[in-house]
Amino acid sequence: MPTCPKGHQSETDDWCEVCGHRMSSAPAPSAAELCPNCGTPREDLAQFCEGCRYNFVTRAGAVSVPQSSLLQPSRRAEGPTGSPTWTATVRVDHDYFARVMAHSEPEDQGLYVPTYSPDLHIPLTRTVITIGRRHQSTGEPPFIDLDSAPEDPGVSHEHALLVQQPDSTWSLIDKGSTNGTTVNGAEDPISPYVPAPLKDGDHIHVGLWTTITIRQD
Structure with a gap:
């Protein structure tokens, strides 16, 4: 049974069925794909986003995480209309x-x-x-x-x-x-x-x- 880079045994040889990490037999990514939900870079064609667990394969599991939050990490938690901190x-x-x-x-x-x-x-x-x-x-x-x-x-x-x-x-x-x-x-x-x-x-x-x-x- 194939073993993923994180040590889990998986019956699939593309993504680990336990943690979603890319197996060694899966093709390497040509460029980092950003999670459409929170903006976290996809790690080595992993099935799930490390930031919010968005499923890159099924395109499911989105939660309301603004992409700009990771692109502008020092921004105050205030809305454009002066929302409370x-x-x-x-x-x-x-x-x-x-x-x-x-x-x-x-x-x-x-x-x-x-x-x-x-x-x-x-x-x-x-x-x-x-x-x-x-x-x-x-x-x-x-x-x-x-x-x-x-x-x-x-x-x-x-x-x-x-x-x-x-x-x-x-x-x-x-x-x-x-x-x-x-x-x-x-x-x-x-x-x-x-x-x-x-x-x-x-x-x-x-x-x-x-x-x-x-x-x-």
């Missing part, structure tokens, strides 16, 4: 940690939450906000980098996205993270790659103890 507050949430530990495996009971860490207030200055941890191989950090002390070990490197909508509100997309993403203390995580609408003041829970609250300025 937003801020994400990142904090160590002891109540969320307690809920996580209540459903954890016995081998995880030795984990602990930092006793104190100052809140981080991050202006949302792009229309696509990445949430995760810094890649050790490339050193490239996400916009909301949870790799800084105290590092939350339950957060995936590419955990989730915040995507600003045309009406200036936000949607949350879990990128298939290992431990999932919940909102406002819900027991069940949101579905991976399915946009979840957010409101002013909503709480996003990721990892073991991290809560991110988005607020309209």
Whole structure:
């Protein structure tokens, strides 16, 4: 059975049926194709967009991600009519940690939450906000980098996205993270790659103890 460059076994020899990565037998791209949904370059004829999981093969799975957001990364999250700006507050949430530990495996009971860490207030200055941890191989950090002390070990490197909508509100997309993403203390995580609408003041829970609250300025 063919093995893709990321180590998955696949019955297909063009794109990996597990991750959508181009197999070694597939023809190399002549030029980088941009995702028509979010503008992310297509990686080696991968089936799915790395940014928003748009399906290049079936041309499905689009979510409302403005292409200009990646082409102009320093642009403020403001509309042409002076839409309000937003801020994400990142904090160590002891109540969320307690809920996580209540459903954890016995081998995880030795984990602990930092006793104190100052809140981080991050202006949302792009229309696509990445949430995760810094890649050790490339050193490239996400916009909301949870790799800084105290590092939350339950957060995936590419955990989730915040995507600003045309009406200036936000949607949350879990990128298939290992431990999932919940909102406002819900027991069940949101579905991976399915946009979840957010409101002013909503709480996003990721990892073991991290809560991110988005607020309209």
